[in-house]
Amino acid sequence: MEFTKMHGAGNDYVYVDARDMPERDWGTLSQSISDRHSGVGSDGLILVMNSEVADLQMRMFNSDGSEGEMCGNGIRCFAKYAIERGIVAPSVASVTVDTLAGIRTVVPHFLGSAVDSARVSMGAPRLAPSDIPVDLDPAIASQGGPIVHYALQPGDFRLYVTLVSMGNPHAVTFIDQPVGEFPLHNIGPLVERHPIFPRRANFEIVNLREDGNLDARVWERGSGETMACGTGACAIAVASRLLGHTGDRVAVNLPGGTLTIDWDGVGEVYLEGPAKEVFSGVWTE
Numbered sequence: 520m521e522f523t524k525m526h527g528a529g530n531d532y533v534y535v536d537a538r539d540m541p542e543r544d545w546g547t548l549s550q551s552i553s554d555r556h557s558g559v560g561s562d563g564l565i566l567v568m569n570s571e572v573a574d575l576q577m578r579m580f581n582s583d584g585s586e587g588e589m590c591g592n593g594i595r596c597f598a599k600y601a602i603e604r605g606i607v608a609p610s611v612a613s614v615t616v617d618t619l620a621g622i623r624t625v626v627p628h629f630l631g632s633a634v635d636s637a638r639v640s641m642g643a644p645r646l647a648p649s650d651i652p653v654d655l656d657p658a659i660a661s662q663g664g665p666i667v668h669y670a671l672q673p674g675d676f677r678l679y680v681t682l683v684s685m686g687n688p689h690a691v692t693f694i695d696q697p698v699g700e701f702p703l704h705n706i707g708p709l710v711e712r713h714p715i716f717p718r719r720a721n722f723e724i725v726n727l728r729e730d731g732n733l734d735a736r737v738w739e740r741g742s743g744e745t746m747a748c749g750t751g752a753c754a755i756a757v758a759s760r761l762l763g764h765t766g767d768r769v770a771v772n773l774p775g776g777t778l779t780i781d782w783d784g785v786g787e788v789y790l791e792g793p794a795k796e797v798f799s800g801v802w803t804e
């Protein structure tokens with residue numbers, strides 16, 4: 520099976536052109552191909568598939584084999600893959616991609632003939648508790664969204680989270696300490712599997728720096744800590760604006776690089792960041 524490893528701000532995925540492949544247990548393949556010792560090594564697997572409603576369909580699987588609805592870093596590399604292999608016309612102004620979160624449009628930015636970065640229309644954030652989804656006390660849930668500053672107790676820790684769905688669930692917390700000092704590997708799994716999240720959750724910790732920039736780390740549902748998360752950066756920008764910390768445009772600094780997000784507080788969220796190819800190979804099973 521031919522594959523290509525790509526990454527967006529260090530969030531790395533193995534890409535397979537599955538347009539002519541029979542359906543199979545992609546989750547199990549994602550587990551083995553993602554393994555950093557016995558596999559290619561990645562945060563998950565992304566499949567290029569045919570679509571009847573968009574240019575192509577993207578399916579993404581986390582390294583634990585679970586399927587995610589959307590991947591903000593992965594979709595930029597997905598467009599680069601499709602353009603540079605001629606699956607869509609090399610001169611296209613945009614690529615439409617059918618995902619479990621809806622159809623998303625990717626505008627590629629070229630460096631010479633290669634796609635180097637891209638801007639993605641990520642859809643409007645979903646803020647109602649049933650859309651996250653989150654099981655809250657009916658008295659709180661009936662007030663609708665957004666759910667900001669919700670007190671959560673993972674283990675002995677107390678956090679205040681803002682809940683945002685970008686098609687997939689995110690819990691965002693702002694902390695006063697530098698993000699590098701936060702015990703993400705202890706708290707992340709507890710938030711991901713907290714009983715209020717029926718489909719688990721991605722978890723973002725954010726530090727609003729004095730210069731107005733945001734530093735963040737992400738614990739991803741199904742993959743653990745990653746170098747960056749595109750939907751996570753969007754959720755962070757939405758939460759930050761809802762809480763009055765930042766305005767319409769914000770740069771989110773993650774361990775793997777910086778992602779830029781635009782959200783006017785009403786409409787779609789736009790995500791901009793790098794798209795890089797690492798290497799290609801053949802996976803033998």
Ligand SMILES: N[C@@H](CCC[C@H](N)C(=O)O)C(=O)O
Nearest residue numbers: 587590591592687748749750
């Ligand atoms: N890294 C991705 C998100 C991947 C899916 C996520 N772990 C989930 O299960 O919701 C991104 O860049 O958005």
